[in-house]
Amino acid sequence: MSCREPQRADDRVVKGLLQRCLPGVEVCLHDDGTQDQMYDLDLRWPDGHVAALEVTTHTSEQMLRLGHRIGQQGHVVATEAARDWFLWLAVGTDDVQRVRAKADHLLALVERAGVTRLGEREARSSVAVARVRRQLGVNYGFSREAKDRPRIVVSLPMDWFFVQPEAVNEAVEDHARRNAAKLARSGLEERHLFVLMAPPLRAWTALVEREPPTAPPQLPEAVTAAWAASYRQSEPVVWRVRRSGTWEVLL
Numbered sequence: 001m002s003c004r005e006p007q008r009a010d011d012r013v014v015k016g017l018l019q020r021c022l023p024g025v026e027v028c029l030h031d032d033g034t035q036d037q038m039y040d041l042d043l044r045w046p047d048g049h050v051a052a053l054e055v056t057t058h059t060s061e062q063m064l065r066l067g068h069r070i071g072q073q074g075h076v077v078a079t080e081a082a083r084d085w086f087l088w089l090a091v092g093t094d095d096v097q098r099v100r101a102k103a104d105h106l107l108a109l110v111e112r113a114g115v116t117r118l119g120e121r122e123a124r125s126s127v128a129v130a131r132v133r134r135q136l137g138v139n140y141g142f143s144r145e146a147k148d149r150p151r152i153v154v155s156l157p158m159d160w161f162f163v164q165p166e167a168v169n170e171a172v173e174d175h176a177r178r179n180a181a182k183l184a185r186s187g188l189e190e191r192h193l194f195v196l197m198a199p200p201l202r203a204w205t206a207l208v209e210r211e212p213p214t215a216p217p218q219l220p221e222a223v224t225a226a227w228a229a230s231y232r233q234s235e236p237v238v239w240r241v242r243r244s245g246t247w248e249v250l251l
Contacts, residue, residue: 003028003044011040014055014194017229017238018043021250027053037182043192051190054179058171059198062094067156067200069096076100078150080108083116083143085152093137096154103152106132107143117142156200163202165210168228168239169217171195171203176223184222193223197230208232212239212247219243
C-alpha cells in the first residue's frame with residue numbers, strides 16, 4: 001500500500017517531528033475524508049504493524065485573536081515615557097487599543113518616581129505601581145534605557161513563572177478524553193494521540209520551560225500513547241508517554 005502524504009499543515013508538522021523521533025517509521029495519511037470520524041495518520045513500522053495517530057492542537061481562539069490585534073497594531077512610539085517598556089497583559093485584558101492609549105502617560109508618571117518594573121513585588125510596596133498595573137490591565141512590565149526613540153511593546157499574557165509541568169498533563173488528558181472514541185474505532189492495538197501545544201497557553205510554557213512532571217497523565221483505554229510537542233525559539237520540543245508509563249523527552 002502506498003504511503004500518502006498528509007495534507008493539513010499540522011499533520012505535516014507532526015510527520016516531520018515523528019520522523020526525527022522514530023527513524024524508519026512511515027507516517028502516512030489515513031483520514032482522506034471518505035468516511036466520518038477517521039483518525040488522522042497511520043504509523044507504519046518496518047515490521048509491518050500499523051498504529052493509529054490522531055493529531056490535535058491545544059490552543060485558544062481568544063488568544064489567537066488577541067495576538068493578531070497586538071501584532072497588527074505594533075509597538076507604541078512613546079512621547080512622554082523616556083524608557084523602552086515591555087508589558088505583558090493580565091489574563092482577561094483584551095482591549096489592546098485602550099492599553100496602548102493610556103500606557104505612555106501612565107508609564108511616564110511611574111518613571112518620574114524612579115520605577116523601572118511593574119511586578120507584584122513592586123505593587124506591594126508602591127501604591128502608584130499597583131494603580132498603574134490595574135489601570136492598564138497588565139500583569140508585569142519592565143523597562144530599559146532607550147537606544148533610540150522610546151517604545152512600548154505589549155505582549156500576550158504570560159504567567160510562565162508560576163506554571164507547573166502538570167499543565168502538560170491537564171492539556172493531554174483533556175484532548176485524550178475528546179478523541180478517545182475516534183481512536184477506539186480504529187480497531188488497532190496501538191493508538192497514539194499527538195498534541196501540538198500553541199503559545200502562550202500554560203501547557204506550552206510548561207512544555208518548553210520545564211522538565212516533565214513526575215506523574216504521567218491519566219489516559220483512557222483508547223489511548224495507548226500520547227505525545228506533546230511544540231517549538232522553543234524554532235527548536236522542537238517533543239515528549240512522549242505510554243499509558244501507565246512516564247514521560248520521555250525525545251527532542
